[in-house]
Amino acid sequence: MKKNLLISLKLTAALIIVLAVLYPLFIAAVGRLTPGGGRGETLSTNGKVVGYARIGQKFTDDKYFWGRPSAVDYHAAGSAGSNKGPSNPDYLSVVAARIDTFLVHNPAVTKEQIPADLVTASGSGLDPHISPQAARVQIARIAHVRGMTPQILESLVDTYTESPLLGLFGPARVHVLRLNIALDQLKP
Incomplete structure (x- = not known):
């Protein structure tokens, strides 16, 4: 049971880093390349x-x-x-x-x-x-x-x-x- 709990915690931490930090940073960077720099084309x-x-x-x-x-x-x-x-x-x-x-x-x-x-x-x-x-x-x-x-x-x-x-x-x-x-x- 401890083994499964440790694996679950590691997986959760990895997903938090990928989905809550890296992915939003990637999307923000892509947005900067669009017309308007991610703020909308005026x-x-x-x-x-x-x-x-x-x-x-x-x-x-x-x-x-x-x-x-x-x-x-x-x-x-x-x-x-x-x-x-x-x-x-x-x-x-x-x-x-x-x-x-x-x-x-x-x-x-x-x-x-x-x-x-x-x-x-x-x-x-x-x-x-x-x-x-x-x-x-x-x-x-x-x-x-x-x-x-x-x-x-x-x-x-x-x-x-x-x-x-x-x-x-x-x-x-x-x-x-x-x-x-x-x-x-x-x-x-």
Whole structure:
């Protein structure tokens, strides 16, 4: 019994050193090599940090492209989905309200033209991307508010559309904050 206890204590001590000391130090070192040095990649405009590259932001002003809705109001510490299924009446009423709000702000768009990613939250509630279709469906509103031609905005959306990883994995997507920063830098 003493032999087994001694082996267990040695194994426990070794695992504590590996899992509680060496592994966290390794992960911290790898984090230092990433953009932002492990603190998150920030996006700046005019020398001022305006957001993080991997966390979505809430845009409700008609002069900006809107991102995906968030079940956690874009609060990164509470990253989560709504946990409500597609047949849940509460969830359906939230989506219906989002559709109605979108249609009020985009009168040239019909309900059928609204991409799902503009009215449904992502699994994390923090997705900074929308589909190119979701960006394009907002062009008429933004062009009208900013007094720009839709062609300029279409070109901007095309410029900020990211291809799937290696051309194969995932859909094409548009980073909303980067797109809105570029939008603010355009002259009307």
